[in-house]
Amino acid sequence: AQKVTQAQTEISVVEKEDVTLDCVYETRDTTYYLFWYKQPPSGELVFLIRRNSFDEQNEISGRYSWNFQKSTSSFNFTITASQVVDSAVYFCALSGLYNFNKFYFGSGTKLNVKP
Amino acid sequence: GAVVSQHPSRVICKSGTSVKIECRSLDFQATTMFWYRQFPKQSLMLMATSNEGSKATYEQGVEKDKFLINHASLTLSTLTVTSAHPEDSSFYICSARDLSGRKTQYFGPGTRLLVL
Numbered sequence: 001a002q003k004v005t006q007a008q009t010e011i012s013v014v015e016k017e018d019v020t021l022d023c024v025y026e027t028r029d030t031t032y033y034l035f036w037y038k039q040p041p042s043g044e045l046v047f048l049i050r051r052n053s054f055d056e057q058n059e060i061s062g063r064y065s066w067n068f069q070k071s072t073s074s075f076n077f078t079i080t081a082s083q084v085v086d087s088a089v090y091f092c093a094l095s096g097l098y099n100f101n102k103f104y105f106g107s108g109t110k111l112n113v114k115p
Numbered sequence: 116g117a118v119v120s121q122h123p124s125r126v127i128c129k130s131g132t133s134v135k136i137e138c139r140s141l142d143f144q145a146t147t148m149f150w151y152r153q154f155p156k157q158s159l160m161l162m163a164t165s166n167e168g169s170k171a172t173y174e175q176g177v178e179k180d181k182f183l184i185n186h187a188s189l190t191l192s193t194l195t196v197t198s199a200h201p202e203d204s205s206f207y208i209c210s211a212r213d214l215s216g217r218k219t220q221y222f223g224p225g226t227r228l229l230v231l
Contacts, residue, residue, distance in 0.1 A: 043225040050219065
């Protein structure tokens with residue numbers, strides 16, 4: 001079965017703290033894509049990263065970093081030195097590598113960054 | 116980057132009326148578009164896959180006669196919520212698949228539907 005689990009429903013941190021959002025996935029596919037999206041209160045999904053299953057190299061983009069570990073089926077997202085503007089709901093998602101027909105979204109983690 | 120638009124962004128209607136939501140890919144052709152529904156504080160759930168020139172494929176539990184999908188061109192898919200009821204109030208998001216090189220899905224900004 002295809003499934004994405006985000007166990008953290010809501011996280012609150014104080015500005016400048018580091019925070020890690022967890023994502024665990026299940027898939028029968030040997031090749032697949034993993035994604036992270038940010039959804040601010042306006043509702044629009046903001047694409048953050050796409051990672052294919054062939055590439056386990058961790059990625060860093062500014063204050064954002066992602067840790068992909070196939071052995072534990074996890075794709076965690078860390079925000080370093082969080083800012084109030086990071087407050088949003090973050091979704092992890094899974095799709096097939098050669099077939100983008102279905103995105104399986106996790107339940108989302110609401111991040112509250114307080115000043 | 117690729118852009119997907121939705122219209123309207125917000126709609127309020129009376130119970131029993133039908134509402135049409137448009138999803139357009141603005142700078143690429145999309146043979147396949149997808150419709151998602153998101154209830155408050157919940158995740159996005161795929162409702163149906165819209166294929167240009169053919170019938171849509173609905174996910175289990177989604178009433179095809181209630182949620183009519185038309186994908187008449189390579190850049191436009193419409194979702195019509197027929198005889199809307201308050202329980203249909205939700206955030207509807209479309210996405211379009213771009214196969215040219217980029218090979219990914221792009222999401223629209225969403226449409227908030229409130230049925231009174």
